[in-house]
Amino acid sequence: MVFIMGSSSGKVLPEPSKNGYFCLISSVVNFKKQETVREACKEKQQAWLWRGRSDRGASREGISEGVKESVHLEEQMTNPNAKFRAKFDPRVTARYDIKALIGRGSFSRVVRAEHRRTRQPFAIKLLEVKGQEGHEACQAELGVLRRVNHTNVIRLAEVFETQHRVYLVLELATGGELLERVVARGTFRERDATKALMMVSSGLHYLHTLGVIHRDLKPENLLYYHPGQDSRLIITDFGLACWENKTALSFQNRDDANFHMPSDAEKSRQVKDWPVRTLCGTPEYLAPEMLERRPCSSAVDMWALGVITYILLSGSLPFDQSSRPRLFRAILRGGYSFHGDPWKSVSALAKSFIDRLLTLEPEHRMSAEEALKHPWLVSMAACSSNKNLHRSISRNLQRRASRASSRCPSSGSTPGSRISMRSGSRPNSRPRFGVSNSSGQCLKIAT
Known part of the structure; x- marks a missing residue:
């Protein structure tokens, strides 16, 4: 069973037995569809041949065009990706x-x-x-x-x-998402969590040193390069990434030949856009300063890392509410706890790591460099409990996904949808925010 935390649909894939049923139905439908296309292809081909025989004046070009069209239909039937390939340069x-x-x-x-x-x-x-x-x-x-x-x-x-x-x-990363790997394996201990978090923190430290803010860090954007146990974990999807102001100001000092030197217009725009005040990302992972439209920096990625760590050790979200307004209020209060299963079995060092990240004030929040030096990661949870957290994590992920799938998408509470400020808002007006649902429509959200 595969769980997706904070996905656009928030649904759990069916049980293996049900999967077999749905696959069977899908196969029957696809088979019937292929038969229909094949029959249409034959009919069209016969029609062209009949037209060529009945009309003595018909040109050979007309017949050849008909045969070409039938061949094109046959290609689409046998290769469903043929139409998509045509879009590529x-x-x-x-x-x-x-x-x-x-x-x-x-x-x-x-x-x-x-x-x-x-x-x-x-x-x-x-x-x-x-x-x-x-x-x-x-x-x-x-x-x-x-x-x-x-x-x-x-x-x-x-x-x-x-x-x-x-x-x-x-x-190409073929090892699957972070949470997929957690669920797929039979055991998961704090030591396993520190291995993953060490790689993520290392990647973030590198990005932040360059002045890059990811702004949409979540488990779905953390992929293993290959299925092996020794695979590296990589940060992906930079669709919402931006540069910090210090990077824009230091462009003129770069000697790297591989670095893309922006134009003067790009420099001025990047400096003008700082501090970054745009509300964007995935709601459950948004930092408080983003919700308050305060100046934000690479610290927003560290807040998201704290949310990811909380999920990784428990299978549940630190801020989990039925609506966006309630979710945002919980984030602004910093209202999370370590109650329930499996937190009794989680070490104090692991909780300390989360507390240092889920700090309301960004200037007091742990940086990526500090995270790499935190005793919990440095010791690889050597002093932590060796208890297997897999059962609790999987159960909590299943409960979360079941609740999310039962919510009405039109209510604006669908978890994991990216959120962004509406374009065209006046600088001094009250901001209006929207979230795109699975159909791409923009939904209003009370703020």
Whole structure:
């Protein structure tokens, strides 16, 4: 069973037995669909041939066009990804063999691909660039990915750009999400948690040293590179990332030839946009200063790391409410506790690590560098209990997912949907916030 904490749907996939049932139904539907397409293909092909025989004056070009169309239908029937491949620029398909669609967003698609010469697997993220806002958002993500190079951060191999689309060729992570790995394994102890958190903290320290703020750190964006036990954990999805002001001001001092030097307009915009006051990210992981529209920094990522640590050790959220207004009030109060199962079995050092991260004032919050030096991570939980927390974590994740799936999506309480400030708001007016649901519609949220 796979649990998704804070996903856009917040639902649990069916039990294995039910999965078999749904797969059977899906197979029957797909089989019938293929039969229908095959029959339509034959009928169209026969119609063209009959037309060629009955009409002596029909040109050979007409018949050939009909045969081409029937062949195209046959290709779509046998290869469901054929239509999607057509969206890719010829430069991309000349270098990479597009295998399958593995993810989709409101303005992006992610496919699994293989380099035609080396046969090395990659993930290609296709970004639809529409309007100035979409172009700026794409360039922001691209600017970060071009700069970063760390073992615990997703790596960008190359980029293809057109007028309306950008193709990011990224390393392919096949080991699954962080929580998927936790649930899949039969045992999970504090030592296992520290191994994962050490890698995440290392990646964050590198990003923050560069002046990059991720702004959407959550378990779904933490992927294992391969299924093996020794796999590295990598931070992904920089769609909401931005640069700190100190980075914008220090552009002129960079000597790195691989660093993308922004124009004067980009520099001024980045300085003007600081401090970052835009409310964006996933609600359950938002830091208090973001909700209050106060100046925020890399400390917002550390708050999110505290939420992730809490989930990793218990399978539950520190701030879990039935509506967004209640959730935001709980975050602003810092209202979390270590009551219930399995917190009695969790060490004081682990709780101290969380407390240092879930601190309301960002200036008092632990930094990524300090997190790497925290006794709990340094000792790899050597003094902690060796109790297996797997059963409690899995049970709490299941309860959380069951509650989330029963909530009405239209109420604006669907967990995990990204949230952002509505564009066009006046600087001095009361901010209006919206969250995109699975259909891409913007929902109003009381603030």
